[in-house]
Amino acid sequence: xxxxxxxxxxxxxxxxxxxxxxxxxxxxxxxxxxxxxxxxxxxxxxxxxxxxxxxxxxxxxxxxxxxxxxxxxxxxxxxxxxxxxxxxxxxxxxxxxxxxxxxxxxxxxxxxxxxxxxxxxxxxxxxxxxxxxxxxxxxxxxxxxxxxxxxxxxxxxxxxxxxxxxxxxxxxxxxxxxxxxxxxxxxxxxxxxxxxxxxxxxxxxxxxxxxxxxxxxxxxxxxxxxxxxxxxxxxxxxxxxxxxxxxxxxxxxxxxxxxxxxxxxxxxxxxxxxxxxxxxxxxxxxxxxxxxxxxxxx
Amino acid sequence: xxxxxxxxxxxxxxxxxxxxxxxxxxxxxxxxxxxxxxxxxxxxxxxxxxxxxxxxxxxxxxxxxxxxxxxxxxxxxxxxxxxxxxxxxxxxxxxxxxxxxxxxxxxxxxxxxxxxxxxxxxxxxxxxxxxxxxxxxxxxxxxxxxxxxxxxxxxxxxxxxxxxxxxxxxxxxxxxxxxxxxxxxxxxxxxxxxxxxxxxxxxxxxxxxxxxxxxxxxxxxxxxxxxxxxxxxxxxxxxxxxxxxxxxxxxxxxxxxxxxxxxxxxxxxxxxxxxxxxxx
Numbered sequence: 135x136x137x138x139x140x141x142x143x144x145x146x147x148x149x150x151x152x153x154x155x156x157x158x159x160x161x162x163x164x165x166x167x168x169x170x171x172x173x174x175x176x177x178x179x180x181x182x183x184x185x186x187x188x189x190x191x192x193x194x195x196x197x198x199x200x201x202x203x204x205x206x207x208x209x210x211x212x213x214x215x216x217x218x219x220x221x222x223x224x225x226x227x228x229x230x231x232x233x234x235x236x237x238x239x240x241x242x243x244x245x246x247x248x249x250x251x252x253x254x255x256x257x258x259x260x261x262x263x264x265x266x267x268x269x270x271x272x273x274x275x276x277x278x279x280x281x282x283x284x285x286x287x288x289x290x291x292x293x294x295x296x297x298x299x300x301x302x303x304x305x306x307x308x309x310x311x312x313x314x315x316x317x318x319x320x321x322x323x324x325x326x327x328x329x330x331x332x333x334x335x336x337x338x339x340x341x342x343x344x345x346x347x348x349x350x351x352x353x354x355x356x357x358x359x360x361x362x363x364x365x366x367x368x369x370x371x372x373x374x375x376x377x378x379x380x381x382x383x384x385x386x387x388x389x390x391x392x393x394x395x396x397x398x399x400x401x402x403x404x405x406x407x408x409x410x411x412x413x414x415x416x417x418x419x420x421x422x423x424x425x426x427x428x429x430x431x432x
Numbered sequence: 433x434x435x436x437x438x439x440x441x442x443x444x445x446x447x448x449x450x451x452x453x454x455x456x457x458x459x460x461x462x463x464x465x466x467x468x469x470x471x472x473x474x475x476x477x478x479x480x481x482x483x484x485x486x487x488x489x490x491x492x493x494x495x496x497x498x499x500x501x502x503x504x505x506x507x508x509x510x511x512x513x514x515x516x517x518x519x520x521x522x523x524x525x526x527x528x529x530x531x532x533x534x535x536x537x538x539x540x541x542x543x544x545x546x547x548x549x550x551x552x553x554x555x556x557x558x559x560x561x562x563x564x565x566x567x568x569x570x571x572x573x574x575x576x577x578x579x580x581x582x583x584x585x586x587x588x589x590x591x592x593x594x595x596x597x598x599x600x601x602x603x604x605x606x607x608x609x610x611x612x613x614x615x616x617x618x619x620x621x622x623x624x625x626x627x628x629x630x631x632x633x634x635x636x637x638x639x640x641x642x643x644x645x646x647x648x649x650x651x652x653x654x655x656x657x658x659x660x661x662x663x664x665x666x667x668x669x670x671x672x673x674x675x676x677x678x679x680x681x682x683x684x685x686x687x688x689x690x691x692x693x694x695x696x697x698x699x700x701x702x703x704x705x706x707x708x709x710x711x712x
Contacts, residue, residue: 147535150616154531155543157524158587165584166550169561176560183564233452238445247452249699251459256691258645260663261684264670265466268477268677275465275482282481309462317703363552370554373647377667391556391648398560399652408560415557422552426545 170415176408183404195409204385205410208393215304215389216368220361222308227315228357232349234316235323248320255313263377266306267293293379296386303378303387307371315360322356323349355432362425366418390414470494470681477677493682503683505658506665510687513578513661514643520579521586521639522594522632528587529594530620534606550588555648558584566653573655581649586639593638597631598624634701637694644690662687 176182180191199205230251234244257265269276270292280286292302330348339347350357372391375381381388381396394414398407469477470493471486479487497503531537532544562581571577605627606619614622625632647663654660660668666687669680695702 146615148537151531151535151537151540154527154535158528158591159543161524161583161587162547162550165562165580166553166558169558169565170553172561172564173557176564183560183567229451230455233448233455236448238448239452243452247456250456252695253459253463256695257463257684257688258647258663258691260645260647260666261466261688264666264680264684265462268469268681269462269465271478273478273480278480278482309458366552370556372556373663376647377670391554394556395559395648398563404560404564411554411557411560414554418552418554418557419549422549425552426548429548 173408173411173415176405177412179405181405182408184402188405191405195406196413198406199409199413204388205393207385208388208390211300211387212369212371212389212391214300215307215371216365218304219307219311219368220364223312223315223364224357224361226308226312227319228353230312230316231319231323232345234320251316252313254310257310259310259373260377262306262310263374266302266309267378270302294383296383299379299383299387303375306378307368307374310374311364311368314364318356318360319353322353326352358428359425362421362428366421366425369414369418369421466681466684470678470685472678474676474678493676493678494686496676496679497682497686502657503665503669506660506662507686509575509658509660510644510662511690513575513582514640516575516579517582517586517643518636518639520583521590522635524583525587525590525594525635526625526628526632527620528591529598530616530624532591532595533598534603534616547588547591551592555585559648559652562649563652572653573659575659577653578650578661581653582643582646585646586642590635590639593635594628594631597628597634601627630701630704633698634704637698637701640694641691 177195178191178193179188180194181188233239234248234251239247254262268274271277272289272291276292277286277289281289290298292298326349330352331344334344334348370391371389372395375387375389375392376395379387381392390410391414394407394410397403397410468484468486471489471491472483473488473490473492476483476487532540566572566577566581571580601624605623606616609619609623610616645663646661650661650664651667654664657668662683666680666683669676669683
């Protein structure tokens with residue numbers, strides 16, 4: 135190769151990766167990073183989107199959000215919903231993974247159950263919402279069974295009474311979300327070297343000791359990273375709440391996303407909705423930084 | 433070594449199977465109920481005591497859904513948008529992944545971090561600026577609006593998934609093409625793409641599911657009934673007929689079919705697509 139040709143080739147090698155990445159960077163830049171800047175801009179304007187020449191509003195909309203008791207209620211509901219969901223996703227996922235991994239069950243049964251236990255994962259949030267509305271109807275099958283075995287005395291309006299609605303929505307979400315943990319932990323369990331358990335057997339360790347001193351520590355990296363991801367994603371819940379309760383009754387299931395959505399598309403207060411959206415973004419970014427740091431530390 | 437067949441040991445095995453059965457009830461009963469309700473008449477759904485198997489098995493709910501052009505349109509829209517986004521995402525992500533996997537360049541690390549972090553941006557945050565953009569460009573209530581929006585959410589993870597896959601392929605393969613005087617572009621299409629099929633399938637499955645399930649943007653960026661997708665269709669059904677539960681369940685069953693089929697046919701790719709990002 136001549137020198138000129140070689141340098142030409144080198145230049146090509148240097149430019150090529152940027153060319154391959156350009157469509158992605160264009161889309162992510164124009165449709166993700168730019169809108170993020172835009173929404174921050176909206177939150178400082180009066181009548182954002184609706185007027186062509188909006189005036190500067192300063193921190194007015196943030197002040198309005200922080201003075202609104204419904205915002206704080208939504209934040210609390212979101213936290214309750216998210217924490218309970220993550221804790222139970224983890225517990226149920228772990229229980230199912232350990233049971234499926236036991237050598238006491240026959241391999242065919244194990245394969246069948248594994249497929250069936252994953253089922254809730256395959257359904258869209260909207261469909262999950264509709265299924266649970268049917269199950270928890272006042273005249274529905276859950277009330278009927280619970281009354282039969284005398285756990286409740288009269289029909290409970292699960293989704294339409296303020297005392298039970300948030301618990302009912304959370305329960306539906308717990309049902310829908312545990313398989314991610316189950317599948318990941320099952321993969322993790324199969325990766326733990328068998329000699330660890332054999333060594334423990336020689337030392338005469340009991341089953342619960344093996345669980346606490348071998349299994350759980352070995353699974354810890356998976357537990358932490360899935361919990362963080364699950365937390366970030368569950369916080370963003372919208373369709374499940376929207377379809378089951380719409381945030382009601384009397385704001386008892388209002389979460390940050392439904393609160394923001396209503397500000398924007400029911401009250402058409404897009405500026406204040408933008409301020410709320412920015413607050414949600416900041417919470418998410420904080421958690422994401424934490425997640426990325428954790429992943430890098432591994 | 434574990435001693436089998438002691439009474440205590442048998443008791444544990446029995447207890448385990450009882451717990452497995454309880455777990456099965458918890459996981460599968462709601463789905464069974466959806467399925468069985470879709471074959472009942474609307475009056476039988478609330479019969480007391482509830483009928484576990486449909487007493488009068490009927491396909492009337494399915495006939496009502498499949499005989500209604502408005503509802504068929506919801507399905508067409510969902511398949512069309514999800515299909516289009518899947519093709520575009522796989523193509524664009526493949527190029528980006530090739531760049532990430534086969535080249536070293538300035539800013540690679542930070543670009544990678546940006547792509548990882550965009551996965552967690554809350555959709556509700558992007559909804560308001562998207563609404564503003566879509567209205568001002570005159571694409572409100574069109575396929576284009578949905579397709580562009582969905583691309584933003586599918587791309588980051590698709591890139592990570594494809595990069596992960598390409599990294600497992602030996603570099604000698606494309607270096608051989610370079611020795612023969614071929615460019616990286618020829619290497620990509622002649623050598624890499626044909627052996628990347630498993631990665632492409634996993635990425636497609638993941639992308640399709642994400643689009644099929646999307647609700648928030650479909651709700652906000654479309655308006656006319658002829659532009660609505662299946663999730664919105666189910667919601668509309670709930671408002672418009674005074675709770676035709678059997679039809680709602682039939683539509684839910686039909687709306688879940690693609691996911692169930694993909695899962696049953698391509699379980700391996702499905703799980704690869706859904707968990708790769710979180711386990712790695």
